[in-house]
Amino acid sequence: MKLTKKYIKNVLLQINKCKNIYELNEIKSKNLGKKGFITKKMKFLKEMDLNKRKEFSIFINKIKKKIIKLILNKKNELIEKFSNITLNKSNIDITLSSKEICSGSLHIITKSIYKIQNFFSKLGCEVISGPEIESDYYNFDALNIKKDHPSRDSHDTFWFNKNFLLRTQTSSVQIRSMEVKKPPIRIVVPGKVYRNDSSLTHSPMFHQIEGLIVEKGISFSNLKWIMENFLYDFFKKVYKIRFRNSYFPFTTPSAEIDIFNNKSQKWLEVLGCGMVHPTVLKNVKINSKIYSGCAFGIGIERLIMLKYNLSNIRSFFKNDLRFLKQFK
Numbered sequence: 001m002k003l004t005k006k007y008i009k010n011v012l013l014q015i016n017k018c019k020n021i022y023e024l025n026e027i028k029s030k031n032l033g034k035k036g037f038i039t040k041k042m043k044f045l046k047e048m049d050l051n052k053r054k055e056f057s058i059f060i061n062k063i064k065k066k067i068i069k070l071i072l073n074k075k076n077e078l079i080e081k082f083s084n085i086t087l088n089k090s091n092i093d094i095t096l097s098s099k100e101i102c103s104g105s106l107h108i109i110t111k112s113i114y115k116i117q118n119f120f121s122k123l124g125c126e127v128i129s130g131p132e133i134e135s136d137y138y139n140f141d142a143l144n145i146k147k148d149h150p151s152r153d154s155h156d157t158f159w160f161n162k163n164f165l166l167r168t169q170t171s172s173v174q175i176r177s178m179e180v181k182k183p184p185i186r187i188v189v190p191g192k193v194y195r196n197d198s199s200l201t202h203s204p205m206f207h208q209i210e211g212l213i214v215e216k217g218i219s220f221s222n223l224k225w226i227m228e229n230f231l232y233d234f235f236k237k238v239y240k241i242r243f244r245n246s247y248f249p250f251t252t253p254s255a256e257i258d259i260f261n262n263k264s265q266k267w268l269e270v271l272g273c274g275m276v277h278p279t280v281l282k283n284v285k286i287n288s289k290i291y292s293g294c295a296f297g298i299g300i301e302r303l304i305m306l307k308y309n310l311s312n313i314r315s316f317f318k319n320d321l322r323f324l325k326q327f328k
């Protein structure tokens, strides 16, 4: 085929008629591709004599440029046409606000443990942990809770066998750390504890944070100061609090702290504390004539329930996002 005006006109017409990019690409390769018509014609240039070559070269390059330009214009036109069609088809309303992006957050129990740890870290306490499967010795005996002691019954223990149990209190870690550390000792121990008890306010698994300070000259007034300041830091409110005389085999004197709930007009028990019993110190070979200690045990769920006025301890463990989100 010759490179006549008719041919060129025909190519331009075909480009114009293209309905989609595929048709356009076909025309492009038929003319400008490796084996395309124009490309083939350009190969003849070499064989022409110089005079003709120059003239033909100007001519064919002009045509090539024209075809390229037309193809490009057509391509843009087709792209615009098709993007408008898909936009209209998909019915996207870009004026609508986007979906809420939900990000996770820490559980309120974890958050509270961090908060409590943070307070006690400022008093120089190290955060440590201990095993949840515990021996009779660490959970009871070494804490001065003898085999026949009635307070053992109040713990509703999950026993594995005669010697091993799921720890009922983080107090067991008091013994473990006093065995390996020398005073001065300042520790807090967050963790899970287990008791065979289930109600609105009791769960078979719950969290405690234990505190222990053993140094020269630690007194009940130190303990009182620490507890009052801790409660203020946690609740961020000035509550009426009272230290009520109590009994724990591993502390003497022992106290429970109550806070006054204005809503119910009742005193509510929040935690237990006391001065470490000399027998406990003796069990871990610390001389009670030189050192004294104070200790406390905080029920985390109980504290959170008081702070946020919650009535059912099970809500902490149901994974209901509506409940959990309120503490985000």
Ligand code: DAH
Pocket: 168, 169, 170, 171, 210, 211, 248, 251, 271, 272, 273, 274, 275, 295, 296, 297, 298
């Ligand atoms: N371990 C006690 C309990 O679970 C709480 C407790 C009371 C811990 C007094 C203490 C303490 O360290 O001094 O009921």
